[in-house]
Amino acid sequence: MKTKLGLLYGGKSAEHKVSLQTALAVIKALDLEKFDIHPIYINEAGQWIKGPQLMEPAETVKQLEFAAGNETAPAVLAPNVFQKDQQDDAAFDVIFPLLHGPNGEDGTVQGLLELLNLPYVGNGVLASAAGMDKVIMKNIFAQAGLAQVDYVAFIKSEWEKEKEAAYAKVEEELGYPCFVKPANLGSSVGISKCRDRQELETAFAEAFQFDRKIIIEEGVVAREIEVGVLGNDEPKCSVAGEIVPKKDFYDYKAKYEDGETALIIPADLTEEEYQQIKDMAIRAFKALDCSGLVRADFFLTKDGRALINEVNTMPGFTPFSMFPLLWKHTGVEYPQLIERLVQLAKERHAEKQQIKYTF
Numbered sequence: 327m328k329t330k331l332g333l334l335y336g337g338k339s340a341e342h343k344v345s346l347q348t349a350l351a352v353i354k355a356l357d358l359e360k361f362d363i364h365p366i367y368i369n370e371a372g373q374w375i376k377g378p379q380l381m382e383p384a385e386t387v388k389q390l391e392f393a394a395g396n397e398t399a400p401a402v403l404a405p406n407v408f409q410k411d412q413q414d415d416a417a418f419d420v421i422f423p424l425l426h427g428p429n430g431e432d433g434t435v436q437g438l439l440e441l442l443n444l445p446y447v448g449n450g451v452l453a454s455a456a457g458m459d460k461v462i463m464k465n466i467f468a469q470a471g472l473a474q475v476d477y478v479a480f481i482k483s484e485w486e487k488e489k490e491a492a493y494a495k496v497e498e499e500l501g502y503p504c505f506v507k508p509a510n511l512g513s514s515v516g517i518s519k520c521r522d523r524q525e526l527e528t529a530f531a532e533a534f535q536f537d538r539k540i541i542i543e544e545g546v547v548a549r550e551i552e553v554g555v556l557g558n559d560e561p562k563c564s565v566a567g568e569i570v571p572k573k574d575f576y577d578y579k580a581k582y583e584d585g586e587t588a589l590i591i592p593a594d595l596t597e598e599e600y601q602q603i604k605d606m607a608i609r610a611f612k613a614l615d616c617s618g619l620v621r622a623d624f625f626l627t628k629d630g631r632a633l634i635n636e637v638n639t640m641p642g643f644t645p646f647s648m649f650p651l652l653w654k655h656t657g658v659e660y661p662q663l664i665e666r667l668v669q670l671a672k673e674r675h676a677e678k679q680q681i682k683y684t685f
Contacts, residue, residue, distance in 0.1 A: 328362050329420060329668060330362045330418050331362065331418070331422055331668065332407075333349055333364065333366060334423045334424060334425060334435065335366070335368070335424040336349075336367045336391075336425070337425045338371070338372040339426065340516075340536060341427035342370050344427075345425050347387065347642070348424045348643045349424045351643045351647075352422070352424060353380065353384050354383045356661070357661060358380075358382070362379060364377070364380075365390060366407050368425070369391070374403070374404045375393075404438060405442060408439075408442055408444060417444070419672075420445045420447065420671050421439055421444050421445070421446040422446070422447040423435050423439075423446060427510075427515075432459075433450075433452070433458070436451045436454050437451045448619060448639065449614075449617055449619075453614045453615050453639055460507060460510070460541045461479045461539060463636060463637070464477055467634055469613075472610060473606075473634065475543050475544040475625065475633055477541055479540065480542075481539045482534050482539070482540075485540075489530075493527065497523070501544070503519055504526070504543060505517060505542065505545060506518045506529035506530060506532075506540060507541050507542075507543070508534075509539040509540055510537050511536050511537055516535065519545070548627045548628075550568065550569040550570075550571075550623070550626075550635075551624045551626050552566065552621055552624070552648050553565070553566050553567070553603060553622050554619070554621055554622075555608065555616070555619065555621070555622055555637075556618075556658075556666065557617075557670065558618070558670055561612075563607055563608065564658075565592040566595055566603055566652075567592065568590040569589060569648070570587065572588070589651060591651055592655055595626075599626060599632070602632045603624050606622070607620075607634075611637070614639075616637070616639065617674050618667055618670050618671065619639075620639050621652075622636075623635040623636050650663055
């Protein structure tokens with residue numbers, strides 16, 4: 327019996343286009359003999375549009391951008407998207423949120439799906455929200471005893487009142503170089519590397535365009551290593567991969583547009599280095615109470631010390647994405663990876679149905 331799979335993508339977010347690329351890649355990889363694919367598009371205005379069932383894979387992103395207000399793809403209220411159609415015997419078996427950034431990867435959509443009691447791929451409300459907010463995530467990692475770079479954080483109103491004090495704190499506690507990032511955005515959007523005060527001031531203004539809270543991290547001389555984590559209560563790690571940017575750092579354009587980055591898989595690590603990273607990735611996964619998948623990102627210093635940078639609770643599935651490539655080199659092909667994620671979603675949902683809510 328085929329699985330009725332709802333693909334949720336787009337979103338009112340700066341990462342809208344990234345989500346579309348991810349959705350296209352997933353659709354091309356899905357086995358139509360195993361899945362009935364139902365696209366659910368959230369346009370940049372925040373309208374939810376349920377498209378017709380895909381009888382064949384989409385070939386371009388344009389085919390997934392449904393226009394609102396017509397009979398075949400009407401715009402509806404979010405919860406109504408998940409109701410069964412008159413001709414259907416059942417609602418969706420599983421929802422696959424392919425949303426990146428705020429209003430999708432941050433626990434908001436996950437909360438809606440929890441209220442509707444629908445199985446969904448990926449992390450739950452808590453892990454999604456904590457993983458999206460880099461400040462909260464790093465605070466949790468610190469509590470779990472995971473080594474990481476030094477960091478400070480500011481909210482916009484705090485910075486606007488005392489800009490000079492904010493810059494001075496960064497210089498005193500972190501120094502240069504440092505990295506300024508929006509706290510609640512992924513895909514390297516709004517990130518700047520700063521080498522002096524002038525660049526720092528510009529970076530603050532840039533990052534605050536995307537979020538009310540920013541984080542500034544100490545710059546370190548280190549290799550960038552990533553691993554994929556897959557599972558629920560007993561997560562497993564992929565082989566490690568290394569990112570070697572041809573620019574100063576792995577920015578949005580290098581990730582999604584020009585491919586100006588070398589991805590080395592598997593990374594050239596000693597067994598001790600790999601085990602250190604693997605163990606830390608699983609500890610981070612459990613500290614955030616993750617489920618389904620994450621990509622864990624690390625810095626590896628010259629003396630072989632691993633520092634966790636962050637985890638991404640909904641890593642991209644684009645042709646340039648590290649997560650599926652890591653699992654491919656581990657022996658799990660892309661279609662198998664998607665099927666495993668759907669199975670993990672069903673298993674987690676089934677477990678939740680055993681919880682008693684009455685006395």
